[in-house]
Amino acid sequence: MILTEERLQDLLDKSLAELPLDTEWAVTLEGSIAEGFGNPSSDIDFLLVSRRDDDLPTMPSLLFVDGRRVEIRTRSVRQLADQFQEVERTAGRPARLSEDLLNRCQRVLHSHPLRGHALVEEVKALLPVERFRRITADWWAHRARQSLRHALALQCLGESDEAVDWTRAALVQSVKSWAAGLGETYLEPKWLSMQLDRAGRADVRDRYWALEEAVVPSGDAGAARAHLTACLDLAADLGLTGVPRKPERLTVERVARVTTWQTGERVHVVRGGRDVFALGADAGTVWRSLVLGRPLPRVLAESAATGVTDPGPLLAAFLRYGLVRLVWKGGGAVTPALPLAAPPGPVTPPPSTARPLLSVRGAAVTGARAVDLMPLPADRFAAAAMALVWSNVVVENAVEDLTGALRRGQRRVAELTARRAVHAALRGLFSAHGVNPLPADTDLVRRMDLLPAATGPIGVRAGELLGRGVDSAEDGDALRAELRRFIALVRGAMGADSFPLSFDSAHTWRATLQLGHDWLRMGAHLGAELPIEEARELLAGNGAQPHQAR
């Protein structure tokens, strides 16, 4: 150890003097210094053990003694026994064995007693060291396998740089598994070099360092493959079983609660019933080619057969975002994880900043290969889309009503229907920007501040139109003309695809209703709010309104 017994006892005395301890404690030194590693800046970690029955706090006390950081933890014998039992209980399922728990147990078992030696030894005897070596070796082996399988998958998908990083992770995990079997169970990889030096196998050590330091040029798939093969060879030589060689054993599988909804040509994928991903044309084509349950190389070949260039990175993105998962035949789901890192699982990308966010034909995307996350939850997304479709219908209806009212000289009716058209157009504009639920109609003009500044002139124009009266036939005609210009202005801000759809023909009207049904289907699945019940009725029955298109 880098500190003498005397020095440790002195540090302990000074530390305990700062704590109001009310009971008899056994004390043991844990961590890197107890392991025989460490340096002058390493923490001093004291564990205080008591026979008390009450639960002792998990958070350590932090002290600074003689310029060194000292951490003091307290645990009862019962708490430690529970930890060891939990490790034993989950040992057969390494994926479920928490890294923190394993680490806590390792530190106790490899600690150096300073006070109350008998109690410390009694605690250590609760989990025989040989058994703990096996558990730790299996735990690392499981992680190594996952990383190697993931690396193999990434390589298959043409993501060679990412594959190299996971290969390196697997290299560390394989060697840690081997070393743990020899008693080097200290969990953090920080002191791996010293662990390998102590393990007494210079051949393994040298082979490890040669692979660890190997330069694999970025984008060089051949070099990445060779590096993976060499790491697989070392892992196998070190006794790791289930080492992946054939990507055919990787199958692409369904993830629960991931669903696909297409409106028009746009493919939307909903994850966990909550997150909506909008896929660009190429990404959508590759997604649509996926037949789950098939081997990864076959899935890749089938996606390549769609004509989309280089589909591998798109499949890798689907995996990364948890839209599909990989399973190793006979070995369960592939869940790569790095030690001391974020928990394994799907990545959530930053939300799309596309504006406006959606049209009646589907969400906006940033490119053909985009897998864009929508910035609002799935039910609100579907509700906004349905509100957008509905606003199209209402605008068109209101303009028709206005024309009829003017023809019959119904001035008051004309004023109201004109306002109705303006409000509906604004509701469409808000919905296209993902605002849902919508502000009240009376607030729409004021709430234009929710939308991008470029839409400001629309708000001004809307305000003017809402204040307009109809005192004569000329007023009415002028109002109708201005309303048409206003709608054109909104169309300019939202894109011609968005609003309003042309209702010039039976065909376009029918197309609008069909898009409405597409959104209803998704909305119903997600339990989204309908704009109003009338919308469902229109989509459900009155297919002929307002143009008798059927």
Add this chain to the structure above:
Amino acid sequence: MSDPTTPDPTTPDPAASHPMTVLVTGASGFVGAEVTARLTAAGHRVLAVVHHNADLVRNNGRKLTAGPGAVTRITGDVTRPGLGLSGADRRLAAGADRIVHCAAVTDFGLPPGRYERVNVEGTRHVLGLALGTRTPLVHVGTAYVCGERDGIAYEDELDLGQRPGNDYEKSKLAAETLVRKAAADGLPVTVVRPSIVTGATRTGRVRDHKTVYPVLRVLTRGLVRTVPGHHDAVLDLVPVDRVADLVTEAATRFRDAEGRTLHAVGHELTLRDMSDVLAEYPSLHVPRFVPPSAFSATALPGRERPYYDRVVSLYAPYFRRRVRFDATHAEAFGHRPPATGAHAYLRRLLDHCLATGYLGPPPPREPAARPDGSTHR
């Protein structure tokens, strides 16, 4: 509705424990082969009436192996009086303890005369055979004799003046009416009415891609994207093993089943359920169901129209019918609880079809070249 009396399992039908001879029509069919397999496995002798002298193949695709009961194949044709049996076979048939009538055409879209010949006249000929020797008959009908209606269809209802959904249903209603008449004339009968017979409970495996399968293929390939239907219309999918179990039991425990009509039904799936489960499969298209009142076949895109006319339109009644089948008698007779896990069952059916390639994207064609000669984007 009369209350069903639960058969007492402590007083077994003597015939159930003694080997019988059972004549099965349509023994090579989807349900018939499974019934035959169960009867022979239980030690009964089966006179398997088949139209063509081919192997009997089980739902799992394997050749049916007889035993311990013998299986004797008899060439016959239900469209002919006396099933067209030879003299020797007629004598064999006369010795049967039970007749199980599975033979029927179940495909949709055939000329009306074909349903009349096979399903109606075929049943008439089977009844003629049974009446001659007063041999107890198990008639396999369909739950969809209920016709185009909403609500609950009960087992003891038959002709309520309903409108059949298609010629198939019409023929099965006529056939079952003949069976009822024969029963009134003293023939001991039991009617088992399956709903839409689909793949095996546990594996989803299916030998014949009939019933709902062709329409599922057309819709999930996106060949027809707009379908007239209600989101709350119900399709009842029953696993073939569940049907075969009930038919077999009706034959072997005939004393308990006599005079009853038993709904062999399975998993109720609304179109909304179908839509939700199909959405879990990236490669499968989910059709949009529009209200029948708002649907116009003439407005379909030209490429969709032939698929609609030839396949989807045949199933149109099934997409608008909000009917559920009461199975009180069947459950009491078979001591089997209603099927559960409709979504999981549908997934098994889809998974099986994807694994065999029946569903999923069609085989890739050579990408069309672009004006610049490139084929990739």
